Amino acid sequence: MIKQPLVPLSDMIMCLSDVVDLVSPAVANHHKQVAYIASTLGAELGLPAERQRELVLAGAVHDIGAISVRERMGALQFEVDTPSQHTELGYSLLKTFVPLVKVADLVRFHHTHWNQGNCAKAPCQPVSIGAHILHLADRVAALLNKQQEVLGQARAICDRIAEQSGRMFMPELVYAFTRLAEKEYFWLDVTSPTLGSILRRQLRSETLELDMDGLVDFAALLSRIIDFRSPFTATHSSGVAASAESLARLVGFSESECKMMRFAGCLHDLGKLAVPTEILEKPARLTEDEFNIVRRHTFYTYRALEHIDDISTVNCWASFHHERMDGKGYPFHIKGQDLLLGSRIMAVADVFTAITEDRPYREAMPNDRALRTLQQMADDSILDSHMVSLLKLHFDEINSLRMAAQATKRLAYDEIMNDLDVANRRGNDNPAWLAFNCGSQSTTALGGGVEITSDGGLGEQSKLLQVGGN
Numbered sequence: 001m002i003k004q005p006l007v008p009l010s011d012m013i014m015c016l017s018d019v020v021d022l023v024s025p026a027v028a029n030h031h032k033q034v035a036y037i038a039s040t041l042g043a044e045l046g047l048p049a050e051r052q053r054e055l056v057l058a059g060a061v062h063d064i065g066a067i068s069v070r071e072r073m074g075a076l077q078f079e080v081d082t083p084s085q086h087t088e089l090g091y092s093l094l095k096t097f098v099p100l101v102k103v104a105d106l107v108r109f110h111h112t113h114w115n116q117g118n119c120a121k122a123p124c125q126p127v128s129i130g131a132h133i134l135h136l137a138d139r140v141a142a143l144l145n146k147q148q149e150v151l152g153q154a155r156a157i158c159d160r161i162a163e164q165s166g167r168m169f170m171p172e173l174v175y176a177f178t179r180l181a182e183k184e185y186f187w188l189d190v191t192s193p194t195l196g197s198i199l200r201r202q203l204r205s206e207t208l209e210l211d212m213d214g215l216v217d218f219a220a221l222l223s224r225i226i227d228f229r230s231p232f233t234a235t236h237s238s239g240v241a242a243s244a245e246s247l248a249r250l251v252g253f254s255e256s257e258c259k260m261m262r263f264a265g266c267l268h269d270l271g272k273l274a275v276p277t278e279i280l281e282k283p284a285r286l287t288e289d290e291f292n293i294v295r296r297h298t299f300y301t302y303r304a305l306e307h308i309d310d311i312s313t314v315n316c317w318a319s320f321h322h323e324r325m326d327g328k329g330y331p332f333h334i335k336g337q338d339l340l341l342g343s344r345i346m347a348v349a350d351v352f353t354a355i356t357e358d359r360p361y362r363e364a365m366p367n368d369r370a371l372r373t374l375q376q377m378a379d380d381s382i383l384d385s386h387m388v389s390l391l392k393l394h395f396d397e398i399n400s401l402r403m404a405a406q407a408t409k410r411l412a413y414d415e416i417m418n419d420l421d422v423a424n425r426r427g428n429d430n431p432a433w434l435a436f437n438c439g440s441q442s443t444t445a446l447g448g449g450v451e452i453t454s455d456g457g458l459g460e461q462s463k464l465l466q467v468g469g470n
């Protein structure tokens with residue numbers, strides 16, 4: 001019997017924050033730095049502890065709506081050109097999880113200038129002091145030069161912030177920041193390699209703990225954050241979660257274990273947040289370097305989640321989905337007999353869902369071809385043959401659950417993207433998005449199908465990427 005988990009929400013948020021800042025060295029630690037600056041400024045202003053904790057959480061995820069590396073880099077400019085798109089998307093995603101509704105409001109207005117008063121999109125809703133704090137903290141972090149010694153930068157950063165007092169920033173916040181900036185510890189903490197532990201200590205008194213049902217609710221938010229970065233993967237985690245849960249039920253997992261399997265399915269590709277969308281959506285064969293960047297994702301998922309003891313089994317189920325029965329998978333090369341049954345289920349659910357979805361480099365497979373592909377992978381000791389047989393035996397049932405879960409998620413995706421008009425923005429500059437929307441995906445690079453080869457070189461890597469690299 002697996003122990004019932006009880007996980008602080010803040011632990012899950014910090015995992016998320018850890019992964020999103022891996023997407024580029026230029027943004028390393030940016031979310032943590034903003035979280036620290038905002039909460040420390042909140043303390044300097046004498047805000048209650050609960051408001052300070054909200055600032056940590058908001059800072060830890062504030063740029064979650066910046067989908068591509070280009071957007072993340074753009075958000076680091078002191079004066080951001082078009083910030084509303086990433087702030088609105090971040091808000092739309094976060095507000096779907098009730099305990100984060102206040103955090104969502106802070107994220108929504110974290111680029112709103114003080115002298116703009118109320119945001120034009122919400123004329124009746126005054127921008128809270130928390131959002132103004134988050135804005136100032138974000139701009140301070142954007143001004144930090146990672147290549148230079150930090151204490152020597154304090155004066156110039158203060159001057160730059162003070163110039164905007166009464167315009168970009170609330171004057172009272174600028175005074176408080178100026179006081180804080182005189183203290184060396186503040187700057188040394190901001191640039192400390194142990195900033196993550198400092199923040200986790202600040203959140204120690206967090207009271208909200210997620211039980212299994214709470215984690216499943218949180219997982220729905222996580223899967224949106226992971227999947228909505230690309231129209232091609234917008235429903236992937238939902239399909240994997242539904243397929244894995246129904247396979248788990250068929251092999252006799254208890255109801256609570258089935259919920260854990262759904263949770264694991266939702267977060268199995270958490271590490272993809274560290275993979276640039278420019279690579280995920282490339283409508284052509286990846287270079288070897290790009291492919292290696294994609295392959296990192298399960299390692300990142302595992303390392304991000306391993307700090308949380310209560311979900312160590314979920315972590316193994318989620319993170320080992322590219323391991324293979326013959327030990328030739330990645331990144332740990334665990335052999336079949338050492339893989340938990342849940343991990344083997346997840347691997348089958350992942351491949352099954354991936355090959356029945358359209359991707360930038362190929363179209364979805366019809367059912368009969370998908371089943372032949374799965375059987376071939378079982379015969380080649382890639383997937384667990386018992387789990388593949390179970391899927392074949394109950395194909396109609398599992399497939400309809402998968403399709404229903406993905407259809408529901410597609411509706412949610414379309415609704416958010418239509419609301420935000422993000423689709424048009426992406427269509428202007430993203431060939432993968434154009435191909436997707438015009439119904440003429442680029443399949444020339446890879447022949448439009450899954451390539452099953454048996455060589456051990458890049459052909460083998462291509463196979464893993466195309467069949468299971470999702």
Ligand SMILES: [Fe+2]
Pocket residue numbers: 030034062063075076138
């Ligand atoms: Fe930011």
Ligand SMILES: [Fe+2]
Pocket residue numbers: 268269297298321322350468469470
């Ligand atoms: Fe994956």
Ligand SMILES: [Fe+2]
Pocket residue numbers: 236240268269350469470
């Ligand atoms: Fe996947």
